[in-house]
Amino acid sequence: MTSQEILTILKNKGFRVTKTRQLILTVLEQLSAPVSEHELRLKMGTTVNKTTVYRELEFLKQQRFITELDFGEGKKRYELGSRHHHHVICTNCNTVEHVDIPNDLKSIEQNLSRKNKFKISGHALEFFGLCQNCQK
Ligand SMILES: [Zn+2]
């Protein structure tokens, strides 16, 4: 979904399309990797208040237009879209790539459900290591 499509949906739902809301979506759309709130604010290039950006991110997350990710860095990252996928993260240069897992973890989830009598609603899985450049 493009930022423009998201803005149209929000408008149709009766939500206000503020400059900040618009800018956050446009910036996220241009980025190839998930960013933290701080990185996002730097890329936005304007002096937007931190609280405002967090409030916007929370709103967009609840509307399921962006996904919040936790790579165990002590900060959350955000990316546009809510399609389920995973990431490979370089621990040296912090490059992040989006990856799909064939069949994902369906059979693992089914086994867990059975063994632990647990109703699983989802999972998060990220891979850490060295990217091609950093292996040299
Ligand atoms: Zn790297």
Ligand SMILES: [Zn+2]
């Ligand atoms: Zn991703």
Ligand SMILES: [Zn+2]
């Ligand atoms: Zn998955």
